[in-house]
Amino acid sequence: MGLTARIRTRDGWAVSHAVVTVADATGTQVLRAEADPEGAVRDTTALAPGAYTVIVTAVGYAPAAASALVTASGRAEIGTVTLARRGGTALPPPGPWTVDPAHSTVGAVARHLGISSVRGRFTDFTASVEIAPDDVGKSRVEAVIRAASIDTGNTVRDTHLRSADFLDADAHPEITYRSTGLTAAGPDRWTVHGDLSLRGVVRPVDLDLAYLGTGADPWGGTRAAFRATADLHREDFALTYNQVVQAGIAAIGTTLKVELDVQAVQGESLPQA
Template identity: 75%
Template sequence: MPLHAHVRTRDGWPVQHAVVTVTDMTGAQVLRADADPDGAVVSQAPLAPGPYTVVVTALGYAPAARTALVAGPGRAELGTVVLARAGGVELPPPGAWTLDPAHSSVGAVAQHLGISSVHGRFTDFGGRVEIAPDLAASRVDAVISAASIDTGNGLRDKHLKSPDFLDVETYPEITYRSHGLTPAGPDRWTVHGSLTLRGIVREVDLSLTYLGTGPDPWGGTRAAFHATAELRREDFAMNYNQVVQAGIAAIGTTVRVELDIQAVRGEQLPQA
């Protein structure tokens, strides 16, 4: 297996139409291979030991180039190659953007028994993004219905809605309001904001990646983002836990939040 790589988007999806081209130091092409439906690129064509330039291209994505050094066995192990959408670092136009819940997800992951994870999501949420001409002044406001938590297990969801956790009857809404942005790269930012959960307000930073902007089938313009954050349950008075054998807590003390967001330009969503 002289050449092996995986081609992915910034949020982890395979790029199945990617093309990998390998040239030697004279600029002569010595190998060309296509990615399979899983984004994997495998070529059995022999490569002589030495340095090569590898260029990965795909329609709609900016090309990525790297140098590969083939050693004695003749293998070029490229690992994961991440492609950004073409023009992805061009920021969304200023103005109001409305979150599209039908094409977005708000998820949470908690450790269970110290060996695995339980995944949940909120199914009822909405929000608004205001992109300012001065990007640092941009804002995001989001509201989540706490009772919409869904982990795929009715008994667990009932417990999560109880006063041990979300206490949805007393605190029906979870809100997030940003108040600042700090650049972390050409298409990444740290979003600074206040999260209100169970009536408790805490400062929570989101690690945000901008995935690009483009037209949708309904005549609108969409921008896509991926964001993550980590919360400590004790910061929001969710201290319930059980200790199983060997002193291991049944539920982890932290919760990882994962957001995949599409926002549509304008104050309202277009009609499908």
């Protein structure tokens, strides 16, 4: 006898803090139960045969309703109830996630001569993500990038980019980003608010973030994928070096487009190789 149910996100993750409320045909609450750490509800309260309404709620998620028919045995099997993030947006399960540099890219694109683009990436960086359990807006992102690891595929250009004309990697070896908040921007999309420290200058920078989903990896872990972009104005970070070529056209555009493709592993550290 009693009620059983499984509470999951659309990716199949357990919602451990869900609450299930059952009301009879008159609207009277007859049962209230909480999900266990695995998102399972198993309540042994005897229910009279008949039709009931089941409401499932959890902080940060939109409520979900289901119907239940209690048989003569006094048992109601609700099955799996899927909860969507409030506002239709989604993120991975709460807790710490560690970015895997081997399967992530931190890149930037600059216009060259007004007609083409030059792409570069940083090869040495660490980053972590903390998904808040109750208020997703309090989730955190932190990243540290070694400025000297810039790689555009051209040794002469990379040496110049590390110099005081650009990144000044000797004086400012680290580029850091620390988030200050998170705002839903649509289904699976978020705006990450944060402070970027580049070349010794700190400026607020928003990242347009898309959450691409989660899945198991071959090493027994769980991974989440993200893509994020941002536009930076070079002069905001004292990156004012330029060269004017013919017809007054600047060699380098004034805007840098940051492109991030990220895989994060669930947990506070990466698995041992």
